[in-house]
Amino acid sequence: MKSQARSGKRALLLAIISVFGLTLLASSAFSGDTEKAKSFFNSGLTLAKEGKDSMAVQEYRQAIKEDPEFVDAYINLGSLYFKGGNYAEAQKLFKKASEISPDNPDIWANLGRSYYKQRNWMESEKSYKKALEVKSDYIEVYKDLGLLYHQQQNWPALIENISKFTSAKADDYLAFYLLGKGYHKLKKYADAINAYNKSIELKSDYFNSYNSLGQIYQNQEKNLKAYKMYKKAVALKPDNYRAHYNLAISYETEYQDDPEKIDQVIAYWNKFLKVAKGNPKAKSLVDGIQSHVTDLKDLKIHYEEEAASNP
Secondary structure: HHHHHHHHHHHHHHHHHHHHHHHHHHHHHHOHHHHHHHHHHHHHHHHHOOOOOOEEEEEEHHHHHHHOOOOHOOOHHHHHHOOOOOOOHHHHHHHHHHHHHHOHHHHHHHHHHHHOOOOHHHHHHHHHHHHHHHHOHHHHHHHHHHHHHHOOOOOOHHHHOOOOOOOOOOOOHHHHHHHHHHHHHHOHHHHHHHHHHHHHHOOOOOHHHHHHHHHHHOOOHHHHHHHHHHHHHHHOOOOOOOHHHHHOOOHHHHHOOOHHHHHHHHHHHHHHHHHHHOOOHHHHHHHOOOOOOOOHHHHHHHHHHHHHHHO
């Protein structure tokens, strides 16, 4: 009995020591100073505003060391890493911030952008949707989702989310371009044309919208309209061989039976060749177009001979 009593007391004592030890560990987990943490944080803010990012990083890290639950320090530090292109480190910091403050939609949005930059579409989408769970009218996140679905070629989801964004913000040319792209891919050409035109209205020198409009008109066999769009596109990007190619195709198709236009057709193909010869991606097209230009020159001679015999 005495042996059992001693054994019971010993077990109880060990249990008390164990609990006491755990309590000591728990109480010593945070040995920092919140006031020092704030001081480091404010110093980081000042340095970041002065463009001294590397020094700001050190101050924010000191703030976190003093106060491991300092959520704003994680956010600002993550933002600096994101700015510097270190998306993996930014993601870790935003992830930690989301664990400390799960009801902050900005943290989830930034976490989603960090995953997006690393092409982790699944986690990016989860984070964006979490941001919207917290704040359903977080308009910017709808655009983020639109960009994500563009990468995934999920055109219906792109349209759904970008439409929500453009309904609230009607001054974003890129959003209207993305909306047009979604409709374009689904062959809803009227809606696509409207969206592309709105994009151009907001940014008159946006190459992609002119080029995309040219593609639609070309598919609809509206060659003159396509030509006009491609002409604007090549004026904006003179080195884009695809736009030059489509410009020449649309012009030639429109005026293929017009002897007075053949010089201009040849000129457009020669411009394409000049650009294409300097681009390895266009190499496979060059020989075929050179042969085509030779044929066009023969056709021009034929037109001239025909004109001479029938003055």
